[in-house]
Structures are given as C-alpha cells and as structure tokens.
Amino acid sequence: MNLLSAENISKNYADRWLFKDLNFGLQQGQRVAFVGINGTGKTTLMRVLAGLEIPDTGLVSVRKGIRVTYLGQQPVFDESLSVEETIFASQNDTLKAIQEYEHVINDPNHKSDDLQRVLERMDALNAWDYEAQVQQILGRLGILGELLTRNVAQLSGGQRKRVALARVLIEEPDVLLLDEPTNHLDLATIEWLENRLSSPTLTLLMVTHDRYFLDKVANEIVELDKGNMYRYQGNYAYFVEKKADREMRETVEVEKARQLFKKELDWMRRMPQARGTKQKARIDAFYVTKEKASTNLNKQQVELSVKTTRQGGKIIEADSLNKKFGDNVVLNDFSYVFKKKDRIGLVGPNGAGKSTLLNMLTGKLQPDSGTIDVGTNTVFGYYTQTELEFDPSQRVIDIVKEVAEVVELANGDVLTASQFLNLFLFPPAQQYTLVSKLSGGEKRRLQLLRVLIKNPNFLILDEPTNDLDLATLNILEDFLLHFTGCLLIVSHDRYFLDHLAEHLFVLEPGGAVLNFPGNYTDYREYLEERETEAALEAEEKAAKAARAAAKAAITPAAVSTAVAPSPAKRRATFAEKKEYEQLEKAMAGLETEKEQLTANLNGGSGSPQDFAAWGARLQALEKELSQKEERWLELADYM
Structure with a gap:
C-alpha cells in the first residue's frame, strides 16, 4: 500500500529538464535514500513530493489521513516565534498539553492551580510516555534551558537545523522526508538519530551523503541519473556494485x-x-x-589534481595554547608540533571549540596565552563551514578569478581559471551564469575549488562533506589520500574520517585535547572498551566488598589455611595496543632515516652546512628513537 505516490512527474529548471515522466511510490515501512550527483534534482524532487513545489507535469498524491513532514537543508521558520513555540507549533492536542506542562514547571513563579490543571490534562490524554520521548529528543539535540526561550531569529545555522529536526521527530508524522538530516549534527547525535530512524515501522525518504548513516537507516537506494530513476534493494556497497553492472x-x-x-x-x-x-x-x-x-556515455566527475607547495622543516608548532569565552574554557594547555604528512581528525561535540582551534592555527583568532609558530613555507587551504560569500551580480568565473587567473596542476600543466572550472564540472556555459543560480552542492564544490587553487600544503577542512554528492566525495577522498601535505579534518561523516584520519584530536570537557592514535571507529571501540572496564571495576569493587564482609565472619583457624590469590597481570587497553603498533612503524621509519643520515656523514660529499644539519638531525633522531624504544618496552609488558 503506497502512502505517497508520484505519477509521470516532470520538472524543468533554467531551460533544463531535471527529470521527466518519473513514477515513484513509498510504502509503509520503506526507508529510501535518494542518491545522485549535485544538480540532478534530488532536493527539487523532495520538495515536489512534499507539496512545496508544483511539478510541470504529473501528479503527487498522499493517501487520506496520512501526515507527511519535510525537513529541508535550510529550515524556514516564523522568525517572530521562540524555539519552544516553533517546536510545539503542531495542532496535536497532546503536544499542546505537553507544551503547557513544560511551560508551567519551568516557571519558578507558577501557581499551584496551574500545576494541578496541567497535571490533570496530561493524565486525561495519557501524555506521560509521549512527554518522556519529547524530553529525550530535546535532550539529545541539546535544546534545553535558555535555548527554548530564545527567538529563532537569533539561532545559528546548526541550531536552526536541530530545532527543525526536533520539531519533525516530535510530531511523529506517518511519512518523513529528510534532506541531508545529518548536516550540522555532532557524531554522538548522528549515532543516536540513526538508531531512532532505523525502526522497522518508520516510513521515510531521505537525501544523505553519509554512507554509514545510509547503510544503517535505508533499506532501499534510489538513484537519480540523467533524469532517470533506478532502484536498488540493499546497502551502499550493493548499490555501488549494481550501479557498475x-x-x-x-x-x-x-x-x-x-x-x-x-x-x-x-x-x-x-x-x-x-x-x-x-x-x-x-x-x-x-x-x-x-x-x-545517441545516449551520452560520458561520466561527469570532478577531477582533483593540484600542485602542492613544498613544505619546509617547520610546519606549525603550537605551545601551551589556552582560550576561553567568559567562563567557558574551550582550550586548556594544548601543545602539538605538526609533522609532514600528518593526517588528523578533529572531533568533539558541537560547541566544544573545534572551529576555535582551527581559527587560532590559521591566525584568524588569537589565543589567550601560548604561542603558534607557523613555518615560512606553510601555505594554508582553509575550507570553512561558512557558506560561499558573493555579490548577487557575480558569475561563477568571477569567483575563481578573485583568487587566481591560472592554476598549476600536480603534473606541471598550467590551466586558466576557465579550464580549471571545467575539471570541476562547471562547463563553459555554466561559468557565466550567476552564482545565485547554483544548487547548494554546486556552491560547496565551487568553494572547494577556491581553496585548492591556492596550491596549499596544509589543508584544513571544516565539515567538507556537507552538501557534496557521493561521487564527488569519493573523488575528494582519493585526492586527499594522495595529498602530500598536512591534513586536518573536522567532519561528522564517520566513513570519511575512518578513511583519511590516522589519529584524532578529541576535544573533551574543560578544554582538554586527547591525542588518540587511530581513526574514529578505533576511538568508538576504545570508548566501549573503557565503559566495559568501568563496569567490570564496579563489579569487582562490589565483589571485593562482599569478600571483605565474608572474611570478617571467618574464624582464625580458617584464615590460617587460606591462600592469597596471585595478582592478575594488567592487560593492555585498546589505546595502548594501537600506540604499540604505531610505535613499531615509527621506529622502523626512524631507523631507516638514521641509516641514511649515517651514510651521508660517512660519504664525504656535502657542504659544511649539510654536515652540521645531518649531525644535528642524527642527534635529535637518536634521542627520539631512545624515547620510543623505552615506551615500546613498557607497553610490551602488557601485550
């Protein structure tokens, strides 16, 4: 039984058919993901199905009594309302009762008659279980306290997305239409959301680039390609295989x-x-x-290939950085010396200070104390969450020429701005269109182009996966895997982090930064192991207390025959195992470098400055190798 149906729908945009004569149906319990390259019309199709846009041909119908709710990439609110009023704007009587109950109990000056009245109303509607769900949703999305009373016009982009998500989840519609629901959410919230949306009774249609989220939530994938629709029953890996077939x-x-x-x-x-x-x-x-x-078999895909500026010996040295805003400490005594080919993921909850740290490293924000020493050859490429800024009269090619007229590729070729745009799937006809006419994904692609055209050797990517299609993401990942400079990534896309980050900076409460050796999945396993160990320790303490109580009741004769158990050998933690493996790799690399330096010194060829540099490096290398060997031997006892 189709809850939502589309028959022969077509949509023309800017003299181009996005799709034509499409048929689509969504049945109870189906959880479908739309995929396709930017500009194929995924968002437009979602808006047509939601009734927010009229198709040029065809008809969209919804079964009688079925409620459909749409969450767009850029939520639209009544700017005069508060967050609380926006979330509880539904005509649902139970929700109205919950809103009134929450309002009364959060008012320190409420009257006893008001409290009695809302309690009786909640009882009459059996709303207590529903109220508990509402509290869980608001709590997991961080919409509590003062934020509920704030006007929606004062919210940031991330806060607006969370408020919109809270509203659609609380309403519990029959059909959910979600366009990039994970954008602006932190990793913990995404994991909670995917568990919530995985219910077999839920019916939803979504556009998402998050491959782990897609695999966990969707039970069917629908691809939009050149105006046609293709359906695949299975996960993302199955889709990739069958699409190739x-x-x-x-x-x-x-x-x-x-x-x-x-x-x-x-x-x-x-x-x-x-x-x-x-x-x-x-x-x-x-x-x-x-x-x-006459079918065009040419596959459109972005080509990423830029020259990397040569890095010097010093890249960035951060020493004892501290930063707070009012009483909120976002960074506490952070130090790190960045090394060549560092590939670091930066993770932490929203508001933990990830963007603050990035802005300090790039000189956009000064620390309260501490120093940041940037090497003379370090060239930043900073891809921010901030949307591309442009004048309404600017065309696509103008945006690129603001940065550079020509760009040098990795193979030595030099291209004009127009030729480089073509590699990024902006053909000549589109290069002279207004930037305002681009889709959200196309604007993000143009923003990425502006970053790479500077030939950076230190790439900082703050949520680079937002609004990019899966094909572009795969190409971006491949480019970054072969990028020879330093890489620092903030991303809520766990698949992206797992493939690119070799260790993590984890921002913790109080401004502490954990330097974790591994990718995001490794870190999640480490947390689970730590939780298990904590539970075992609690059990051991309880058992120890029970043994002590039993021992107090044992006679002296029985005690004399008891044999004390030998202490159990401590086992290595997950983090220590990862550190042990990385130490072995690092020591092997240092030994190779040591052999090369020794050969240089014994070779007799080189300037006095070369010999001085080799000798200094060999001395520092031997000290570093000795420290790593000591730590390796220490960890070996626990293996």
Whole structure:
C-alpha cells in the first residue's frame, strides 16, 4: 500500500529538464535514500513530493489521513516565534498539553492551580510516555534551558537545523522526508538519530551523503541519473556494485545500437518512401535505435589534481595554547608540533571549540596565552563551514578569478581559471551564469575549488562533506589520500574520517585535547572498551566488598589455611595496543632515516652546512628513537 505516490512527474529548471515522466511510490515501512550527483534534482524532487513545489507535469498524491513532514537543508521558520513555540507549533492536542506542562514547571513563579490543571490534562490524554520521548529528543539535540526561550531569529545555522529536526521527530508524522538530516549534527547525535530512524515501522525518504548513516537507516537506494530513476534493494556497497553492472550493460547496449544504427542509416538512405507495413515498422525501429545510439556515455566527475607547495622543516608548532569565552574554557594547555604528512581528525561535540582551534592555527583568532609558530613555507587551504560569500551580480568565473587567473596542476600543466572550472564540472556555459543560480552542492564544490587553487600544503577542512554528492566525495577522498601535505579534518561523516584520519584530536570537557592514535571507529571501540572496564571495576569493587564482609565472619583457624590469590597481570587497553603498533612503524621509519643520515656523514660529499644539519638531525633522531624504544618496552609488558 503506497502512502505517497508520484505519477509521470516532470520538472524543468533554467531551460533544463531535471527529470521527466518519473513514477515513484513509498510504502509503509520503506526507508529510501535518494542518491545522485549535485544538480540532478534530488532536493527539487523532495520538495515536489512534499507539496512545496508544483511539478510541470504529473501528479503527487498522499493517501487520506496520512501526515507527511519535510525537513529541508535550510529550515524556514516564523522568525517572530521562540524555539519552544516553533517546536510545539503542531495542532496535536497532546503536544499542546505537553507544551503547557513544560511551560508551567519551568516557571519558578507558577501557581499551584496551574500545576494541578496541567497535571490533570496530561493524565486525561495519557501524555506521560509521549512527554518522556519529547524530553529525550530535546535532550539529545541539546535544546534545553535558555535555548527554548530564545527567538529563532537569533539561532545559528546548526541550531536552526536541530530545532527543525526536533520539531519533525516530535510530531511523529506517518511519512518523513529528510534532506541531508545529518548536516550540522555532532557524531554522538548522528549515532543516536540513526538508531531512532532505523525502526522497522518508520516510513521515510531521505537525501544523505553519509554512507554509514545510509547503510544503517535505508533499506532501499534510489538513484537519480540523467533524469532517470533506478532502484536498488540493499546497502551502499550493493548499490555501488549494481550501479557498475548497470553502466557496463548500458555501454554494451549503446555500442550495439550504434553499430546497428550505421547499418539502418544506410538502408534509410537507399530506400524509397515506405509503402508496406514491414517497411514502416522498420522505419519506426530505426528512430528507436537512433535515440539509443545517441545516449551520452560520458561520466561527469570532478577531477582533483593540484600542485602542492613544498613544505619546509617547520610546519606549525603550537605551545601551551589556552582560550576561553567568559567562563567557558574551550582550550586548556594544548601543545602539538605538526609533522609532514600528518593526517588528523578533529572531533568533539558541537560547541566544544573545534572551529576555535582551527581559527587560532590559521591566525584568524588569537589565543589567550601560548604561542603558534607557523613555518615560512606553510601555505594554508582553509575550507570553512561558512557558506560561499558573493555579490548577487557575480558569475561563477568571477569567483575563481578573485583568487587566481591560472592554476598549476600536480603534473606541471598550467590551466586558466576557465579550464580549471571545467575539471570541476562547471562547463563553459555554466561559468557565466550567476552564482545565485547554483544548487547548494554546486556552491560547496565551487568553494572547494577556491581553496585548492591556492596550491596549499596544509589543508584544513571544516565539515567538507556537507552538501557534496557521493561521487564527488569519493573523488575528494582519493585526492586527499594522495595529498602530500598536512591534513586536518573536522567532519561528522564517520566513513570519511575512518578513511583519511590516522589519529584524532578529541576535544573533551574543560578544554582538554586527547591525542588518540587511530581513526574514529578505533576511538568508538576504545570508548566501549573503557565503559566495559568501568563496569567490570564496579563489579569487582562490589565483589571485593562482599569478600571483605565474608572474611570478617571467618574464624582464625580458617584464615590460617587460606591462600592469597596471585595478582592478575594488567592487560593492555585498546589505546595502548594501537600506540604499540604505531610505535613499531615509527621506529622502523626512524631507523631507516638514521641509516641514511649515517651514510651521508660517512660519504664525504656535502657542504659544511649539510654536515652540521645531518649531525644535528642524527642527534635529535637518536634521542627520539631512545624515547620510543623505552615506551615500546613498557607497553610490551602488557601485550
């Protein structure tokens, strides 16, 4: 039974058909993910299904009595309302009762008659279980206390997204339409949300680039490609495999059609006007073959290839950094010396200070105390969460020429701004369109281009996955895997972090920063192990107390025969195991460098300055190697 249906819907935008004559149905319990490259019309199709845009052709119908709720990328509110009024704006009687109850109990000057009245109302509607769910949703999304009374016009982009998400989850509609629901959420909140949306009774349609979220929540993937719709029953890995199979079959079919077309074209040129039924049928078949043979098989994809500016010996040295805003300490005594080819993920809850740290490293914000020493050859490429700023009269090519007229690629080729735009899927016709006409994903792609055109050797990416399609994300990941400079990433995309980060900076309460050796999945396993150990310690304490109580009741004769148990050997923690593995790799690299330096010193060729530099480096290297060996031996006892 379809709860929502679309029949023969089409939409034309800027003289281009985004999709034409599409048919789509959403049944009870289906959790469908829309995928496709930026600009294919995913958001437009979602808005058409939600009734916010009228299709040029076709009809969208919703089964009688079914409530459909849409969460867009940029939520729209009545700016005059408070957060509380916005969240509880539904006509649902139970929600109104909960809102009134929350308002009364949070008012320190409430009257006893008011409290009695709202309690009786909650009892009459059996609203207590619902109220507990509301509290859980608001708590997990961080919408508590003073924030509830704030006007929505005062909220940041991330706060607006969380308020909108809270509203749609609290309303509990029959069908949920979600466009990039994980944008602006921290990792812990995303994991909570995916567990909530994985319910087998839930019906939803979503656009998301988060592959772990997609795998956990969706039970079907629908791809929009060149105006056509393709459905896949399975997870993301299954989709990738079957999409490749489909494209291969299409290639074979088109090649066959092109060969047949040449033969039939020759027949059409030689044949007189058709008189018989067979001839007419063959002519009709010719036009079908012609259309198939004309299929464009060229796959559009971004090409990322830029020259990296050479890094010097010093990259960035941060020493004893401290920063607070009022009484809120966001960074406490942070020190780190960045090394060549560092690949670091920066994680922590919203508001923990991730962007603050990035702004300090790039000189946009000064620490309260401590120093940041940036190497003379360090060239930053800083991709921020802030949306691309532009003048309404600016065209796409103007945005790029503001930064550079030409760009040098990794292979040494030099391209003009227009040629480089073409590599980023901005063809010449689109380069002279207004930036305001671009989709959200296309604007983010243009923003990424502006960062890379500077040929940076220290890339800082603050939520780079927002609004980028899966194809562009895969290409960006491949580029970053081969990037020879330093990489510092803030991302809520766990798949992205797992593939690129080799260790993490974890921002903790009080401004502390944990330097964790591993990727995000490693860190989650470490946390689970730590929770398990804490539970075991609590059990051991309880058992110890029980043994002590029992021992107090034992007679002296029994005590004399008791044998004290030998203490159990301490086992290495997950973090120590990862550190042990990384120490082995690091020591091997240092030994190789030591051998090279020794060979240089014994070789006799080089300037006095070279010998002085080699000798100094060898001395420092031996000290570092000794420290790592001591730590390795210490950890080896626990393995």
